[in-house]
Amino acid sequence: MDRQSTIERIEEVIDRPELLHSPPEVAQSLLQLTKNDDFGLHEIVDCIRADPAMSSRVLHVVNSSRYGLSTSVTNLHQAVSLLGERSIRLIAMTFSIANAFSTGAARELYNDFWRQALTTAAAARRLAVHLDDVDHNDAYTTGLLSHLGTLVFAQVEGEKYLSLYRSTSGQRLAQLERRKYGIDHVDIGARLLCQWQFPDVICDAVGSHRDPEIEAPLAMAVHGGALVTDALWYAGDESIAACRGWLEDRFDLTIDQFVKLALECRDEVQLELEVYGVDADIPVDPEELLEQARQRYMESSLTTALDFDSYDSVFGDE
Known part of the structure; x- marks a missing residue:
């Protein structure tokens, strides 16, 4: 070439994007969802929850040393409440995009x-x-x-x-x-x-x-x-x-x-x-x-x- x-x-x-080995569906869904100002936090949670592996990764990151939380975060609703939709969205999108190029x-x-x-x-x-x-x-x-x-x-x-x-x-x-x-x-x-x-x-x-x-x-x-x-x-x-x-x-x-x-x-x-x-x-x-x-x-x-x-x-x- x-x-x-x-x-x-x-x-x-x-x-x-459909030419990627694994299209970043979560990232695309989150981008579409958050284009409007009236989206709800539960919609972000539902979007991420649709991908169990993504949900697990997000919770792992939220509980990592970077955030220094005093208590363990055990569900996505709790994660969004503590960190806000912006941070959760960006974490999920980053995972999704990187994983699109992981084969x-x-x-x-x-x-x-x-x-x-x-x-x-x-x-x-x-x-x-x-x-x-x-x-x-x-x-x-x-x-x-x-x-x-x-x-x-x-x-x-x-x-x-x-x-x-x-x-x-x-x-x-x-x-x-x-x-x-x-x-x-x-x-x-x-x-x-x-x-x-x-x-x-x-x-x-x-x-x-x-x-x-x-x-x-x-x-x-x-x-x-x-x-x-x-x-x-x-x-x-x-x-x-x-x-x-x-x-x-x-x-x-x-x-x-x-x-x-x-x-x-x-x-x-x-x-x-x-x-x-x-x-x-x-x-x-x-x-x-x-x-x-x-x-x-x-x-x-x-x-x-x-x-x-x-x-x-x-x-x-x-």
Whole structure:
């Protein structure tokens, strides 16, 4: 399949949800239901209840550490009452959409998808508290959906895409996708969400969240979340330095705050991955993360000092 054929096939999948291996019926029903302002909470509950597996997943997530509820939630009515229809709807829709791409070649990426999606979501939610006009639930949901395009790619291109995916990680993945296919998973995910009538603010944030120069608050939170994901799952000097530097520049986070954020996300995600039935062993050693962050900070400070000394030696006497 050449580049143009791939793009056409992806556009066909986006425009015609029935081409998916398992159409996201719950997501579609919820979208239709909530288009009107006068829908009732019981209608959302009935919609989710129609899919027993979905009901179970929603209750698992609601009872996870993310929400920190003091009592166990045992039914969907209780879940909706505690968290509201917006959060329940987004959780159910995210599950439904991800599961639509959970067969065939996309199944090979399913565990990876949830590892990255949950980490990005956890970090984005924490970063959202530092930004004005960003709802932390929107940040979490957008983080969950930000990697959706990889599953679409895998479904359309199969093993060819899996080979490319396995050859790289983080920001470089989108670069290789554009080079090979003329489109990347970030754009694909955003277009699919727009087609499924997700809120514009979420579609826009998904579509721009890999741009380090982004100014939109929600996309900033998700970009930071993606960098934390790279640092945790693809730990190395380059990914840690990129994350540390960007968070310091945009969020004014100190080294200790950066490490605290990363480790809180790691602990939260390890618990939630167990709910999703995904391998929860995040390959990050706390001491190593702290040491690498501090080492990079010292190198950066030394470079700045040397640059200043060089400038001063040339212009200092003028």
